Amino acid sequence: MQSTVQPSSEWSINASQKLSSDPLLDSLVLLTEHFGNPCSADALSAGLPLTETNLTPELLPQAASRAGLSAKLVRKGLNELPSMLLPCILMLKDKKAIVLQELDIENNKAIVSLPETGGEELLTIEELESNFVGYLFLVKQQYRGDRNFDVQHDSSKEHWLWKRIKNTSTIYRDVIIASIMVNIFALVSPLFVMNVYDKVVPNLAFESLWVLAVGAGIAYIFDLILKQLRGYLIDVAGKKIDIEVSSKLFAKVIGMPLEKRSPSVGGMAKQIGEFDNVREFLSSATISAVVDLPFALLFMFCIWLVAGDLVMFPIIASILIIGYTLLNQAKLKQAIEETNKYSSLRHGHLIECLSTLESIKANGAEGVVQNAWQQMIG
Helix, strand or coil: CCCCCCCCCCCCCCCCCCCCCCHHHHHHHHHHHHCCCCCCHHHHHCCCCCECCECCCCCHHHHHHCCCEEEEEEECCHHHCCHHHCCEEEEEHHHEEEEEEEEECCCCEEEEECCCCCCEEEECHHHHHHHEEEEEEEEEECCCCCHHHHHHCHHHCCCHHHHHHHHCHHHHHHHHHHHHHHHHHCCHHHHHHHHHHHHHHHHCCHHHHHHHHHHHHHHHHHHHHHHHHHHHHHHHHHHHHHHHHHHHHHHHHHCCCHHHCCCCHHHHHHHHHCHHHHHHHHCCHHHHHHHHHHHHHHHHHHHHHHHHHHHHHHHHHHHHHHHHHHHCHHHHHHHHHHHHHHHHHHHHHHHHHHHCHHHHHHCCCHHHHHHHHHHHHC
16 A cells, blocks of 8 residues: 655744834845845844834834944935935835835836835835825945054044943033033122122122122022033933943843853842942032032132132142042052952842742752851951
8 A cells, every 4th residue: 555645734934034024124124235234134133122023213223233334314305305315214104114226206206125025116206105204214334434544443442431421422511511600600609798898898888789689699590590400411411321321231241142141140230230330420419520620720710819828728638638539549449349349249149049049948058158148248
């Protein structure tokens, strides 16, 4: 009897193959092929905080940067779009998107690439405008400069923190301007009191007193407004830096090779949590004090104008404070590093014990972990 092999009634589908449609991501994949750096959808979207597994307009520039592309969302009409900006991604109704390859207004035709299939289609301008919502992504290759120049200057890479602060330089510029005005207004009180006792009281010049009081009151009002504005700007800059640093840091942690992972999960979590100190510094009153520090020279200059040699007392006090700080900087740095080290060890030990608490109790290892804890805190 001859046996027959029955064919399978089900299709063999690769589990890693992308089955759902993502118009923006698929359009970006087509553009990576156009610019000679083809990337898969998984490579472009890996690690991004996707909503409902689809790429959002907010995340598209970040995904494009992974392929060496720069993407910018703009609002333009089709008749305002020059050929040098093509190809670009058009956003359509019903959360659809296509890649506009060519546009010929005079002949009333446009060539588009369909992200679902990758094929091209010829449409009329009216057909395209009937679905176009007015927003599009301009996509171009990122400027890399001279490769040889980049290699020669590779050793002078900017520190990650200063790079993030530079992105908020316009905000801190406004903070510095506000600080200049606040410190100038701080001179109002001593000058007002000095003029009242030296000029107004001896001459009983009450009219001058009213003028000085009104002027000082206006200065105090502006001083209060500028202080509130400065605090708000510092909070905005700190939050912006915190979002950028936290996002990049978490992406680095998720994308870290397993062989480079720290053996202590808790210690690694503690070190990552220490970045909150940077955020608190950049969004607290400490940054205001740092900005105000150079204006101590202004106050010393004013003291010298009024009291002459008495300015030597704050100068000597400042020199002593700075000298004492510099002398103890090495010891303070060492003490802080040791404190952070043992703090990370304790945190790591605590997290690992909590995560394996059942195993510790089952093996009767409470005394061992308790002894290790006491050694760390002792």
